Amino acid sequence: MPSLGADMDAGTLVEWRRHPGERVARGDIIAVVETQKGAIEIEVFQDGVIETIEVPVGQKVPVGTVLARIRGAEELAAAPTPPSRPLPTPGETPEIPPAVTAERARISPRARRRAESLGVDLAAIAGTGPGGAVSFEDVERAARARSPAADMRKAIAAAMSRSKREIPHYYLEASYDVSALLDWVAERNAGRAPPERLLAMAPLLKVVALALRQMPVLNGFWRDGAFLPSDEIHLGVAISLRGGGLVAPALHHPDRMDAEQLMRNLSDLVARARRGGLRSSELSDSTATVTSLGESIADTIFPVIYPPQVAIVGMGGIVQRAWVVDGRIEPRQVLRISLAADHRASNGIQGARFLEIMGRLLQEPGKL
């Protein structure tokens, strides 16, 4: 069971997509796991052949539990292995050795089938039957009481509390004239049908990614008392879900994409965040995060870092303001961008440099 974020300690296996004897390749989706962030597709991290499946459908197991064994080209290894840069286990959660399996709840076959069909977590039910056994009625009651929104709220609470407890944030903010960028987007969109149009967010994310590339001390993880920079850039994009949920899946390699590709991938990511179908890698390998208020009365957001990352970029609403250009006051489209960074990993001067780099990139949207 891979860790899909600092706030996750267990997951429930809800579906096996691949079966023993089948050949799998790195990146294939082999299972679906129910977590506090909804149903997540689990990708395999190596090529090989599935030997055995170790966790049956319906069972909740701790992070670190072996889900299946895959015979690779050279050796027999446990899989899915954690992502190439696994998230550190939160301080308060002890690391769980991979061989541990959850204790099976005492439950009647009828109740178990009902729980599976309703997607109810058996491990969380206090049975009222003989000897604490979980009855059919217990499952029904648990299904009625279950609330995905409440689960997600708990996950957010855990991650954000840990962040504010452990991370000494510092905050910087700068105002940018983004008229050139918006003009470029409008010009580009003018001749295109709606499905081919860009949102300003696509080039803005690219700007953040390129600036991170030049300021690597903001891109990576704080782990075991030291900063671990990441060679790759995966931007977590905070996506609010109707009904109060919030999830920040990773947009992979935005620094390597043009605005079109970035827009397609962003659109797909938002759709899957809202509909279900995020992948395990998207929940575990963000190297920095961006949060945007969109159209909002709030000029600025002072965001909270998602551990173990070391920086988060916040964007307010874009508004027309008086701006001084060559000694004259002109109306311009102004965006305030804030940075919250981990003072253990970087200093304010580096954060300020990052904001400067973004300012330069924003003036030349055609080069994005």
Place this chain on the structure above:
Amino acid sequence: MNDDRLIAVVRRALESVAPELAGVAIEPSQTFRDQFEIDSMDFLNFIIALHQQTGLDIPEADYPQLTTLEGCLGYLRPRLASGGTA
């Protein structure tokens, strides 16, 4: 196209973005954003859905007219009066 059919077109587009809005009443003069937590990505998808149903190009400059149900009807009525593809 009469208003009932136009409303159905707008509803279908809105529900393709936010399926949970099926059957929910729409306040005609209030923006979709204020009523239904529609963000910029949702709004673009709404425009895409309208485009796909009606064949209209809907340039970005027209977006402000399409933020409410009333606005959508005012925008679509003359454009779909005779030759719309829907």
